[in-house]
Amino acid sequence: MSLREDNEEGRDLKKPFLHTGSWYRMSGRQSSLFASTQAIRDTSISVFACVLIVALGPIQFGFTAGYTSPTQSAIITDLGLSVSEFSLFGSLSNVGAMVGAIASGQIAEHIGRKGSLMVASIPNIIGWLAISFAKDSSFLYMGRLLEGFGVGIISYTVPVYIAEISPPNMRGGLGSVNQLSVTIGIMLAYLLGIFVEWRILAIIGILPCTILIPGLFFIPESPRWLAKMGMTEEFETSLQVLRGFDTDVSVEVNEIKRAVASTNRRTTIRFADLKQRRYWLPLMIGIGLLILQQLSGINGVLFYSSTIFRSAGISSSDAATFGVGAVQVLATSLTLWLADKSGRRLLLIVSATGMAFSLLVVAVSFFIKASISETSSLYGILSTLSLVGVVAMVIAFSLGMGAMPWIIMSEILPINIKGLAGSVATLANWFFSWLVTLTANMLLDWSSGGTFTIYAAVCALTVVFVSIWVPETKGKSIEEIQWSFR
Template structure:
């Protein structure tokens, strides 16, 4: 280990955050965020911080859920084709790729709080552009801006939570990130039943409108402050670029696990279900697709809340194995039901029963995803990356996630038009590979300090 790494590790072991004790966050913060802060009750303060930054993933979820209840109305009002709406649905992921690339470096240079502030601005602008859209070009621009902000949120929020959380609560508090995403999705589904799509877009700015002032009342990440206080001379772009090559080769185990989990999270097809759930339910014979979609959103919130409670008890690895295995079986049921429907009459009772099986399979898939593959990859990614490569390694992992998310959302409608059974078969095969990946490569990180996890990889 180099002198720099030894010094950083020693500094990170200092008691920046102790439950029930006084602590001072440090003398340096980004100029945007103000001076250092003192907080008496650590556990209450950490929870308050988590609840404030959770508005970011709520925004993330609202963006993901927006396209499902609005597809029919937007298509009719603006005269979009299926392909054009697919572009609209998926462009948030393209924007998120750019945000993911930038997120690590933004979070390193101006801090976690400054990064969240920057992420909020394009989200607000993007929603306003969509609300006043006259044609597809406005929709595309707004969706790209939203995605850029969401890409930053998706990296920065779990990292911030992991860096401020006490060791015994890190898994549960880290899972709040995904729980908040599901709450955002459910809110989009719910409000989409009652308000017109332009009004729904205006409502989309509310999480960021609340988040921005909230950031002034929470402390900066102590680990980021520790790093900035010790390595000021290493903050140039040249050193970052030189560090990128070194970090990728030396810390390959941490990064490949983080990337692998986040890729499997998306290629399992969950975004296809979330973005186009109303279409999927209508294909299964459910007449009120939007109402069924709302049910999916509620189930996802409940299942993710259960995972938040389980992650520090059952452990990360066990939840991932149960989750990926359950998703594989669920997707097999959905694929088989859609295949079988091609061979029976639409007027027969068997056709209706197969429709029920396909819906049950989709619901089960969402439940199993929410129990493990939804929240846990973000928790593990925030745990295994050491402070000296967290910005770059986290950006690589988050970018990989958003590339796969875009691939799934862009192709989902087209694949469903080709073959519903074939689409879910593809997702099922990916989930089966995910079971093997988790079983063979993913370590258990429950109950370990961040520095202990990161040293074990070295």
């Protein structure tokens, strides 16, 4: 075999798992036979289309998170589970996600961002089917673990893909679509859970990934991943279709090439290398934000919101839960605009501060209610105040703490350690998500007021952490952000 044949064979092995073909190349060089070609050439439409397709993954993520709230009492009754067994069921998605997080970086590095999303979709579909046909806790637990595994991969891959395809001036808004999609998934689970029984709701959970799989064949792979893998022609073509065929991408092409060349993709990165400041500082920031996001208690509130509202004395707890989901979607929609206007750092500080005050209001309400009669007029006022506090906490979370940690993580990690470091950061997030989800019901049984006080203290700590360590990344290219840590 000749050297040329050897090189070509090696090149084939490095091709993306999902190769998109040449449909967009032809439309850029020739006059089109279809009216839609001009739309494809438009920069915003190209990037928006890609983001909308991969956003089906976070919708699946959110549906998984929201599923436990409207189904708790029905599943416990139908399958004869205890509260602790159901709490285990709720938390197992986080256990699966931890396994998925460990694998996510390496999967995304070896077979590409699109291939990674394909891999994540399959266990999600199988998991929902297992839950829908469950006759006992074993199938229920297995399905939840499989869902979690897929969600763990999705939670890392989608924000990274969006960050790598987006222009600097749109990256914050487009990155926020990830969290917006999660909230839409949660809201849909809350809403549909009011009208359909839990097995049908599990069948509906299959839909996002079922649509995502064919959608992946119509979008380009991340140009930065292609450049890192040495596929120059595919890298430039992918970037051209994302920016529009009439756009000069030479400056961005050269910037990405310089960044890739400086990191030397063939250099093996070990844990010992993370001691260098340019590695440990962004990794610490990314891990810190993702841990604090979970310790704020948001998943404890969202997973068991119906239970929280019942204990607060709200009679229509399912309707209140759906209202929280709808408010979260609206607040996160505002973040799409704010992320590139006010910046990531300010949003994080405002968000964490708002959460701290809201959680203190809820804590005080529960403390006072514990010492008064349920027939008291003050009891009803405090129930309403608890609801307002939870809604305000969700709004504050949606404005910054929901989307910004994932956006910043995807922006600041150097490309040559993104797989390893991203997996570590995502694993930390899911571990603490599991811890919060597993203990939320038990903590609420111990003391509702005490639980919300702990969550408020974490939010106050977040304000300090962001003020000291987190840089502003608004309006900068990914390469500029990563060079600033050197």
